[in-house]
Amino acid sequence: MQFVHDTLAQRVRFASGAAAEGLAAEVAALGARRVMVIAGASEEKPAERITAGLPVAHRHHEVVMHVPVEVADRARAAAVERDVDALVSVGGGSTTGLAKAVALTTGLPIIAVPTTYAGSEATAVWGMTENSVKTTGSDPKVLPRTIVYDAALTLTLPVELSVASGLNALAHCVDSLWAPRADPVNQALAIEGAWALGVGLPLVAAEPDALEGREKALYGAYLSAAAFASAGSGLHHKICHVLGGMFNLPHAQTHAVVLPYVLAFNAPGVPGAEQRLAAALDAPSASEGLARLCERLRAPRSLRDLGMPADGIADAAQAVVAAAPAGNPRPVTLDAITDLVRSAWEGTDAP
Structure with a gap:
């Protein structure tokens, strides 16, 4: 090590x-x-x-x-x-x-x-x-x-915004598994953060006026950010920064929509971390755990619903490829990113 x-x-x-x-x-x-x-x-x-x-x-x-x-x-x-x-x-x-x-x-x-x-x-x-x-x-x-x-x-943050913001935090955890400066310490923080968010967010959705879920989600959000601060910005955040700046999309909701697609794309390249994330989300695979969580939380599903125009897919994909960090677990090609952004725009099920 x-x-x-x-x-x-x-x-x-x-x-x-x-x-x-x-x-x-x-x-x-x-x-x-x-x-x-x-x-x-x-x-x-x-x-x-x-x-x-x-x-x-x-x-x-x-x-x-x-x-x-x-x-x-x-x-x-x-x-x-x-x-x-x-x-x-x-x-x-x-x-x-x-x-x-x-x-x-x-x-x-x-x-x-x-x-x-x-x-x-x-x-x-x-x-x-x-x-x-x-x-x-x-x-x-x-x-x-x-x-x-x-x-x-x-406590006054509406459930819908709590869900989007919490999934934004989970995106910090996931991106930290393969970001440019990923290491065992920030991966450990990310996995613990993912567990806390996976437990806390459903509690927030079920009992928004209770502190237990809010505290767990806030604890997970801090761990996720601490991991991200050390690991750096990975592919997921590069995609969301491009989309947010180019189309003025809502920040947290954009992260919530894009996350399943980036996880499905990169997970095969980080099998060890993927298995730990799956365990944190109490599922056979990380993608399945995230899908279950998003369904349970009724998370936003498509970029189209957030206001992104269909004719922006090609330009966005080109900008993402140009901004993508080196060392991503899988090659970041224009065709692959175009397919990813289009799937996120349509809201189709991630692989």
Whole structure:
């Protein structure tokens, strides 16, 4: 056994119902005196509640999916104008992504309070969209200093969005099995994360007002993101970044739709990891376990239903092949990716 594993320096606080106390402690530890709170309109009230005791200099509510460059520029300008010294993001992946865009140019520290299972809070990856092209990169400046996890904040997340967001987290687990820097440590995190999500998400769907499923899903989402942060972006995420940027598709739902097809495509190339994933999902094969989970959760099934045009398949496939990471378990050919994207667009059963 031989590998190189990077562990990102980050503090994690996990306690249901304790976001306000956790935030206060972390802001005090930073010595921050002028905090910028980033929260979209849907998170405005909970954000105000849990940040009420903080030295808030500005509340920023313009949060847009895929972080358009012009939106990032306005948030950066607001941070500079208010002379803020720390960022607190309260929300999902788009909110965390906007905080990262501000940190990328200002170097301001981030304390992230996730309200979905997106996982962006545990990675040093940033992403912004301009002219229908989503560009991503990695920089230590954008890694939140602390994550404050409070499962109680996810209780108001509708089941449909919880399912899509949770499957997005599961995609981090799956992609980590074959990503460019996959190693035994992040694979172990990914398998445990897949188990937690496989148990937690059905509980969320069955009892959305109960904390047990929400806590397991949030725990799994963190593990999935920690694995992904180390392993890097594999084929699945390259596909979804292309589709999201090119057609402005909803982020989590796109991941949920595409995942079964990428898993079926790559699983034969990683038989050992596939068997461990199958065991985590309590199924004879990983693809069968994922199919059962998606059916149980009534997950979104097709890119067509998300608004992707049929005439975009060819252009998307070409862009995916150009962006595909080296070392994928199976050759990434134009014909193979065209078939994969077309199947995902149609919503046909994955092989």
